[in-house]
Amino acid sequence: MKPFDVVILGAGIVGSACAYECALAGMRVAVVExxxxxxxxxxxxxxxxxxxxxxxxxxxxxHFSRELxxxxxxxxxxxxxxxxxxxxxVAADAEEMEEVLAKQQRYANSGIASEMLDERALxxxxxxxxHGLAGGLRVPxxxxxxxxxxxxxxxxxxxxxxxxxxxGKRPVRAAxxxxxxxxxSRLSAGWIVIATxxxxxxxxWLKIQPRKGHLVITDRYPGxxxxxxxxxxxxKSAHSVSTDSVAFNVQPRKTGQLLIGSSRQYGELKxxxxxxxxxxxxxxxxxxxxxxxxxxxxxxxxxxxxxxxxKLPLIGPTPDSTVLVAMGFEGLGITNAPGAAKLVLHHLxxxxxxxxxxxxxxxxxxxxxxxxx
Amino acid sequence: MRDGTAVNAAMIGLIVNGxxxxxxxxSTVAAALLNAATACRISESGEPRTAVCGMGVCxxxxxxxxxxxxxxxxxxxxxxxxxxxxxx
Amino acid sequence: MKHSFDIVVVGAGPAGLAAATAxxxxxxxxxxxxxxxxxxGQIWRASLSKVARDRSKERAVARFEASGAKLFSGHQxxxxxxxxxxxxWVAATQSLETFSFERLxxxxxxxxxxxxxxxxxxxxxxxxxxxxxxxxxxxxxxxxRVVVVGxxxxxxxxxxxxxxxxxxxxxxxxxxxxxxxxxxxxxLITRPGKIVQGLSxxxxxxxxxxxxxxxxxxxxxxxxxxxxxLSDGSRTWTEACDLxxxxxxxxxxxxxxxxxxxxVGDHGVVVDADQQTSxxxxxxxxxxxxxxxxDAALLQGRIAGLAAAGRASEARTLHMQRDAERSFGRRMDxxxxxxxxxxxxxxxxxxxCRCEDVRFSQISQAAAPGNxxxxxxxxxxCGMGPCQGRICGPALNALFGWKxxxxxxxxxxxxxxxxxxxxxxxxxxxxxxxxxx
Numbered sequence: 060m061k062p063f064d065v066v067i068l069g070a071g072i073v074g075s076a077c078a079y080e081c082a083l084a085g086m087r088v089a090v091v092e093x094x095x096x097x098x099x100x101x102x103x104x105x106x107x108x109x110x111x112x113x114x115x116x117x118x119x120x121x122h123f124s125r126e127l128x129x130x131x132x133x134x135x136x137x138x139x140x141x142x143x144x145x146x147x148x149v150a151a152d153a154e155e156m157e158e159v160l161a162k163q164q165r166y167a168n169s170g171i172a173s174e175m176l177d178e179r180a181l182x183x184x185x186x187x188x189x190h191g192l193a194g195g196l197r198v199p200x201x202x203x204x205x206x207x208x209x210x211x212x213x214x215x216x217x218x219x220x221x222x223x224x225x226x227g228k229r230p231v232r233a234a235x236x237x238x239x240x241x242x243x244s245r246l247s248a249g250w251i252v253i254a255t256x257x258x259x260x261x262x263x264w265l266k267i268q269p270r271k272g273h274l275v276i277t278d279r280y281p282g283x284x285x286x287x288x289x290x291x292x293x294x295k296s297a298h299s300v301s302t303d304s305v306a307f308n309v310q311p312r313k314t315g316q317l318l319i320g321s322s323r324q325y326g327e328l329k330x331x332x333x334x335x336x337x338x339x340x341x342x343x344x345x346x347x348x349x350x351x352x353x354x355x356x357x358x359x360x361x362x363x364x365x366x367x368x369x370k371l372p373l374i375g376p377t378p379d380s381t382v383l384v385a386m387g388f389e390g391l392g393i394t395n396a397p398g399a400a401k402l403v404l405h406h407l408x409x410x411x412x413x414x415x416x417x418x419x420x421x422x423x424x425x426x427x428x429x430x431x432x
Numbered sequence: 433m434r435d436g437t438a439v440n441a442a443m444i445g446l447i448v449n450g451x452x453x454x455x456x457x458x459s460t461v462a463a464a465l466l467n468a469a470t471a472c473r474i475s476e477s478g479e480p481r482t483a484v485c486g487m488g489v490c491x492x493x494x495x496x497x498x499x500x501x502x503x504x505x506x507x508x509x510x511x512x513x514x515x516x517x518x519x520x
Numbered sequence: 521m522k523h524s525f526d527i528v529v530v531g532a533g534p535a536g537l538a539a540a541t542a543x544x545x546x547x548x549x550x551x552x553x554x555x556x557x558x559x560x561g562q563i564w565r566a567s568l569s570k571v572a573r574d575r576s577k578e579r580a581v582a583r584f585e586a587s588g589a590k591l592f593s594g595h596q597x598x599x600x601x602x603x604x605x606x607x608x609w610v611a612a613t614q615s616l617e618t619f620s621f622e623r624l625x626x627x628x629x630x631x632x633x634x635x636x637x638x639x640x641x642x643x644x645x646x647x648x649x650x651x652x653x654x655x656x657x658x659x660x661x662x663x664x665r666v667v668v669v670g671x672x673x674x675x676x677x678x679x680x681x682x683x684x685x686x687x688x689x690x691x692x693x694x695x696x697x698x699x700x701x702x703x704x705x706x707x708l709i710t711r712p713g714k715i716v717q718g719l720s721x722x723x724x725x726x727x728x729x730x731x732x733x734x735x736x737x738x739x740x741x742x743x744x745x746x747x748x749x750l751s752d753g754s755r756t757w758t759e760a761c762d763l764x765x766x767x768x769x770x771x772x773x774x775x776x777x778x779x780x781x782x783x784v785g786d787h788g789v790v791v792d793a794d795q796q797t798s799x800x801x802x803x804x805x806x807x808x809x810x811x812x813x814x815d816a817a818l819l820q821g822r823i824a825g826l827a828a829a830g831r832a833s834e835a836r837t838l839h840m841q842r843d844a845e846r847s848f849g850r851r852m853d854x855x856x857x858x859x860x861x862x863x864x865x866x867x868x869x870x871x872x873c874r875c876e877d878v879r880f881s882q883i884s885q886a887a888a889p890g891n892x893x894x895x896x897x898x899x900x901x902c903g904m905g906p907c908q909g910r911i912c913g914p915a916l917n918a919l920f921g922w923k924x925x926x927x928x929x930x931x932x933x934x935x936x937x938x939x940x941x942x943x944x945x946x947x948x949x950x951x952x953x954x955x956x957x
């Protein structure tokens with residue numbers, strides 16, 4: 060008998076959530092992490108739990124996932140810093156207010172609470188915003204977490220259920236129920252789940268591109284910002300496929316610190332922060348919230364989102380019947396991790412999920428040459 | 433006095449948490465706060481903190497100076513009429 | 521604002537001043553950038569209180585001022601590229617300035633090492649050098665009872681200065697055992713000048729006790745320090761005090777060197793005989809290369825200045841003397857090596873990271889095999905505050921052997937405005953103009 064039912068490659072938020080679900084389902088689980096758990100995109104991201112409505116499938120997955128987070132919150136340790144601060148989508152002008160209306164309709168159709176704000180109500184909700192904005196949409200049940208400790212929680216629950224964390228070993232091959240490591244050692248399992256974020260070395264046929272982002276964190280300024288603030292133009296930024304873009308995106312942390320984003324760049328692989336991109340991003344933030352200017356920046360860093368051509372993650376089986384992937388979450392890996400783990404479990408055990416799993420199958424964007432593999 | 437201006441050339445007047453305070457010209461704000469036995473900030477678990485390293489490294493001496501929060505007071509010389517607010 | 525120089529020196533302490541002086545005297549255009557309002561660095565820090573004249577400082581500063589080197593005070597370096605540019609933040613003008621250079625000399629000095637022990641976060645507990653710096657900048661400690669604890673030659677010097685400034689120094693507690701210090705003392709016979717220095721410090725302390733082989737177990741007090749519990753390994757006792765100054769020797773400030781890609785070893789930035797780092801355009805001098813004191817710093821500064829100005833051969837005569845000072849530093853490191861008890865002072869609930877109030881037990885839980893500081897940072901926030909690990913980092917290095925490998929710009933916190941297009945936005949400018957009218 061194989062020593063593990065499932066081996067999960069990657070202990071980021073997605074791999075950790077998969078380990079959690081599989082261990083709760085009674086499987087014998089191994090998690091492989093060559094570096095530090097939740098040390099890549101999971102550590103670099105904001106930790107915004109948000110329902111995104113840019114496609115039916117995304118709406119279904121992010122709504123489902125956000126509700127899973129809400130169910131978990133009693134169990135999450137304090138260090139996860141879960142806070143249901145809500146998202147406030149900010150509309151700059153009348154055109155964006157029309158989008159607010161459409162957005163509220165889409166949310167309402169899915170049973171998601173949201174509330175339209177006019178200019179006055181917007182400034183009451185967030186006094187730091189500049190005057191002259193058109194209004195906004197408050198989505199009160201969206202929230203914020205600190206992702207590394209959330210991943211740590213998933214891993215520790217899985218470990219309590221017998222899951223094994225294999226750290227410091229780099230897998231170089233994953234096929235036919237066997238993982239081969241750099242040092243030549245092997246591990247066999249019924250299934251392999253690849254959850255290695257932007258690293259597609261084990262599944263090069265996947266069309267995943269790293270998409271660089273910048274983030275800034277400030278010193279502590281409690282109360283300066285109350286909601287996760289996102290400009291409606293964010294969707295334009297997130298959806299532009301070719302050009303570099305920035306959007307106003309500010310998050311209040313439970314610590315009183317502010318996280319300020321966001322930027323998106325393709326074809327840029329250097330870790331170092333790009334002063335020009337940073338300038339554009341912060342100019343945008345200050346344009347919406349002039350009072351940010353005096354706040355002290357404690358750190359600046361970059362990270363890489365795993366972007367797919369159609370903005371949806373790749374979750375499910377591959378041509379190798381023993382190998383599944385859970386990759387390509389772009390900017391929604393933190394939000395979507397619990398839902399993705401349920402989808403993985405669905406593919407492994409047939410457990411029900413409240414959405415169409417077909418929408419996320421990797422085969423939809425696999426390169427033609429992979430067909431021969 | 434109340435407006436935080438100096439009484440003589442060797443001294444400087446500032447306002448700390450609404451109270452007038454006289455300090456020697458050339459003093460840093462951190463030193464002024466220590467002389468006034470005033471903590472600079474309250475830590476994450478609620479402890480009062482004062483300057484520790486005296487050289488701009490430890491960030492324990494942060495306070496609001498002239499309306500700007502989170503300034504390292506050990507690196508700032510007092511100016512006449514300066515307004516300092518500490519976390520309380 | 522953009523500036524261009526042949527050579528840029530970072531740090532206006534003894535090493536940086538000596539380097540800049542040598543460069544300027546060799547006819548090259550040189551700028552010295554320093555974050556403090558005045559020259560001197562930490563050891564030669566200007567003072568509001570009466571201090572004995574320091575002739576070596578006066579000589580060095582006078583020669584520097586006559587040399588033609590240009591001084592930029594109040595410049596905090598926040599970013600840099602070894603290919604030829606540094607960025608500094610100037611708080612006074614709220615502006616970022618750029619300095620381009622052909623060669624760079626780092627003289628970023630050292631800071632005190634802190635080791636966490638119960639009560640060390642109480643108000644009234646200071647770094648030893650920290651307390652001295654605060655006194656020099658106006659903190660009035662007349663009549664206060666001070667206990668100085670920790671390790672290193674700085675303790676005696678600080679105690680002597682605090683006494684001059686009117687404090688009642690009750691006790692200087694040096695953790696190193698007398699036997700270890702005696703060996704150091706014997707090795708000083710080759711450096712008689714330093715023995716005299718030590719003896720005179722000792723004499724100035726007069727009634728204060730200087731005890732070796734004892735260390736702080738806890739700082740006591742409710743809201744402010746009122747005493748310190750000490751141990752010599754066989755017994756513990758309490759000394760009452762109003763202020764507790766603690767320092768566990770020094771650690772080099774290597775952040776800028778790391779950002780520029782220079783190799784950093786266990787003692788500091790790695791340099792060759794000409795003080796050149798692993799990055800050809802960058803030299804490094806003084807405590808940043810290894811803790812060795814002011815005499816080593818002056819020599820290294822001069823050697824690097826000449827080398828960077830293309831006159832390395834003229835500095836060759838100084839190499840032997842410099843090497844002797846360096847080995848003095850190494851002997852000092854051995855003499856003041858931490859005893860193992862210093863690494864077990866923290867209790868489970870002792871705060872290690874003061875910025876984020878992360879306690880020892882949280883960190884030791886995250887310290888599983890294979891997990892370094894990165895994991896502890898992610899899971900506990902230890903080292904993620906505004907000091908960017910400058911205080912807890914050296915402690916974690918001593919306690920767990922962890923190294924801080926992630927150094928990123930900005931090296932120090934700075935306002936968001938500094939990273940935007942127009943630091944002083946038009947609305948602020950308008951307000952200022954209106955007020956003047």
